[in-house]
Amino acid sequence: MNPVRVGIVGLGRLGRRHAENLAWHVPGAKLAAACSPVREEREWAASGVPELALYADYDELLADASIDAVWLVTPTSLHARQIIAALRAGKHVFCEKPLSLDLAECDAVIEAHARHPHLQVMIGFVRRFDASYRDAFDGIAKGVIGRPFMVRSQTCDKNDPDGFFVRFAPTSGGLFLDCSVHDIDLARWLLGNPRPKRVVASGTIAIHEGLRECGDIDNGVGTIEFDDGRLAVLYASRTMAHGHDTQTEVIGTAGALSVGRNPRANRVEIADAQGMRNTCTPTFFERFEDAFLREAQAFVVSLTHGTPTGLTLDDAREATRIGIAMREAYERGRAVEL
């Protein structure tokens, strides 16, 4: 069986991680091309990966008939048009989350995909491929906690004293669309895709006053009420002192399952004058390093064997839709009906 020939697009920090996985660690895949407008990024790729075609322009990559799939690690604002162009060029598409900050764009991608049903498109909600989240999902499916009726989930980043993300804020979609979108997807997945009915949200600026200008916040909470009465309570933060702290709890009628309650970096514990402690995962990279690999492997398996990954474009659209509603609920100070 010939390997899937992949062209990666975008070679920033996360893009390089994807590129290394595709080059060395994904059976059935071959990293065959890399596309970036930045010369240093292309040179980085050329030096590390053998037999790699390099493109500065996305359309040239799409014109390369030897490429089976594109792997988009590009700014969110480009996702929709790049996916649609790839589908037209007959390529499968992996695209980093979120699909788009705009519902109309999500719909346009879904329509384009409907015209190319033989091609696969997956948005990278990476946590679904994390071994611990997968184990929790399986446990719930086996009934370990009875009927799950509530999810509590958070995405909390370590504070960046330089506030780099403040400059990124105007185009990020805001805290809920940038961070909580992960938890929204997890809640839907772990609860079996209930339909959202109403959303409330609150937020505050704890540290980064610069966010006020664009209406963003650095800490936000929200609740999703589903129409069967189930609930999801979300928290997102940019200001953690201890590290990247993503955790999720699913509460059921016969028990509760949690993932990541202590964001421990590894299995080391230290006992010293300050007590007993463990260090924490500094960023989502360290926390989900393995999940990024499994995600790539799963998508390549789905391309070669036709087995679905379980993640659909409708899932990605729903995450965006609920995220937009949370932002609105925060801005208006009242519940938003869905």
Add this chain to the structure above:
Amino acid sequence: MNPVRVGIVGLGRLGRRHAENLAWHVPGAKLAAACSPVREEREWAASGVPELALYADYDELLADASIDAVWLVTPTSLHARQIIAALRAGKHVFCEKPLSLDLAECDAVIEAHARHPHLQVMIGFVRRFDASYRDAFDGIAKGVIGRPFMVRSQTCDKNDPDGFFVRFAPTSGGLFLDCSVHDIDLARWLLGNPRPKRVVASGTIAIHEGLRECGDIDNGVGTIEFDDGRLAVLYASRTMAHGHDTQTEVIGTAGALSVGRNPRANRVEIADAQGMRNTCTPTFFERFEDAFLREAQAFVVSLTHGTPTGLTLDDAREATRIGIAMREAYERGRAVEL
């Protein structure tokens, strides 16, 4: 120095715990009288405590001039009138939480107290006296977590398959007033008494359908927005599988402090075919046994030395006021301004 002579009122399960503490473990106090309309309860007291005056009627207890303080462990609906009567009789008052389910009653108690300022009244928000909560409070005061800007707190009881509390529901005030009132008080205390601005709440019935009749729920979440932008996110449940799980997290600009993230029963861990585990505190009795004692000791010290406990009737009123707002927010499905 003569001991404070205490008359306990109400000898149900929690009342007996208070009685034992006052009889044996509170330096400076003497349990001198017990009042209950139930003969078995009076007999229990008589058999265990030496030199105890017994009363079936509350007014008779108040008429006992040898009694310095009453200790009310009675149904919430009686609290306000019993406190007011005690003040008129010249007694100090300890009263179990909540002060009342009704704001007008709270105000009446506050007015009565204003007319007897030399008497002390304390509502038993017991968690403020728990060693771990106290340690957290002190850590925050020392600046361990920088400026605290968010509290997440929960009061989750172990599920009672018999649903005894369902019968109690119509008079309990509902989940938020019965359980979250603790977390409301904790949030205010730990954040330094910010003023609440707006409340939202959501709820569901996970198990006990019998609650539907009286409009109550067995799981509820809510958010309090304070007018300085700070937030409290609360959760209350009647349906935990693993035990009584009260936990609180305070998040600040330089770190976070949590209390009770694992509701471990003690220091024992078990490794067996199911993994590594610890058992959990079955009820709030086991979790706060020591805090009930420290609470009693603190109140007696405040009576004998005049040192305030830090808990005021305004605190108790505010807990009721916010709890009522949460119930309303849930019932109406929208934010309630305070």
Add this chain to the structure above:
Amino acid sequence: MNPVRVGIVGLGRLGRRHAENLAWHVPGAKLAAACSPVREEREWAASGVPELALYADYDELLADASIDAVWLVTPTSLHARQIIAALRAGKHVFCEKPLSLDLAECDAVIEAHARHPHLQVMIGFVRRFDASYRDAFDGIAKGVIGRPFMVRSQTCDKNDPDGFFVRFAPTSGGLFLDCSVHDIDLARWLLGNPRPKRVVASGTIAIHEGLRECGDIDNGVGTIEFDDGRLAVLYASRTMAHGHDTQTEVIGTAGALSVGRNPRANRVEIADAQGMRNTCTPTFFERFEDAFLREAQAFVVSLTHGTPTGLTLDDAREATRIGIAMREAYERGRAVEL
């Protein structure tokens, strides 16, 4: 029923703790006398406890016919003769561990007790009264871990940079007799009193070179082989950085139980730039504060109701015997047969 009238002997740090428990927290007991050659200690007692007889001399205390029991918190070198004198004076005896550093003295006490079988004598192996150790014992008895075949136990004190204990070393009996004696007793208790067959031990000086002069060490390990093949592996240290760290693990054919694997001070956890941590119990006082109280209550119940505490003088003698063997094994660098 009249309370047991207790005379405490020795009012150092631990003695005061016992005195406070006996004065305020032990139903059925009355702290009626205190004995210390140190005037400040007697004054401390007089100021805190009402109606207390004070003695500078132990024999005068024994001559006080109103005293039912003596409570010895005195230097180990005095234990044997003080117990024997008390028995002759017709008093029950509680005595802090260890019984003695000398086997002949242990035997003399046992003989004296045989002549006064109606009097009770208990050596304070306090851990047997700790709620967590008690829970572990009960779990083992119920078969939770199958047949227990190994104990691993440690007594590790926080390092005292001033090295006060170095001056105390020449009379302490050495690390194994002073610290491991607790673990020896726990191992025997938790394994159901198997007979020891052979002991090995090793030790080192990690920090306190001053110990070398008297042949003592600040860290030591040892193994006890019992004649049914079961094993106990012990560790004692004076040099922990993080606090007093006493922990015990019992391994069985169907599981393992541990007590105190994380010597957490309380239920607080801190997340900050150094990770996730908890503080630790600084000394054995904080760790076993509650156990000292339960121990006193248990002994008073045994005096008033005649129910045995389960702890015998033979247990105390055996702990000393094995501790001496461990010291020998360390000193000779070879196994010691028992």
Add this chain to the structure above:
Amino acid sequence: MNPVRVGIVGLGRLGRRHAENLAWHVPGAKLAAACSPVREEREWAASGVPELALYADYDELLADASIDAVWLVTPTSLHARQIIAALRAGKHVFCEKPLSLDLAECDAVIEAHARHPHLQVMIGFVRRFDASYRDAFDGIAKGVIGRPFMVRSQTCDKNDPDGFFVRFAPTSGGLFLDCSVHDIDLARWLLGNPRPKRVVASGTIAIHEGLRECGDIDNGVGTIEFDDGRLAVLYASRTMAHGHDTQTEVIGTAGALSVGRNPRANRVEIADAQGMRNTCTPTFFERFEDAFLREAQAFVVSLTHGTPTGLTLDDAREATRIGIAMREAYERGRAVEL
């Protein structure tokens, strides 16, 4: 740079894991040949790895001039002769631990290597490549715990009720040489290679009576005294109920570091009627899956860049030497001088 062409020898369970790593996940390596006398194993390899030369006979593999390195995952009894033959054939060698159960064989390998100094030989003490152990090692090197003076380390396998390993016992070298050899190597590595002076050991049969015939045990403990006074306390077991439980603690003058105190399978916790729990790693495969990969990557980097892995044949010989001494100490019931 041409990839290192590797021939794997032995395709049992662990061999297949190595083969998959070498085939897919080790940059700079190419799995070019596989050798096994078992046809099914060769077929497994042929089906999964492209362009693979297959050999039933080890000498034929050695005769394949295109192979740069052999990767021995064969029975311990074959290690020495296979390594020596590979060196004579001009191949680098990776070999699973232990080097040999026999000191003379270890010496023969060291001599052979001395005659081929340009070839690299590494024995797979896989834990040195585990991320957590590596982090602990680095922390110690940075002085996080002051001067390390004691290691406590255990290798405890989940009980296999079928007792498969009992049949394997006569050729395994016994519990200490089969399991503790890992902990011996860790202790030496983490303490900076002190010289052992004396060893004691004890053991018992908790479950598997079939071991008695060949003098083996299913639970054993031992202590290594180093000539600078430092200590290592080891425990090995075949009978854990909860899973594979490898853990190590290094105690220093300013703190202690531990690895793996809770052998958690992943980041999931379950709260249910039995309390709070996590599942455990069932076998060493799951625990050290990632370390096996890093080990292979490190050895390939050492071949291509000439950077040493830090693991020498002398390390492997010393682990065997101390393991033999522990077995003797157990068998003789007395200390063995080294």
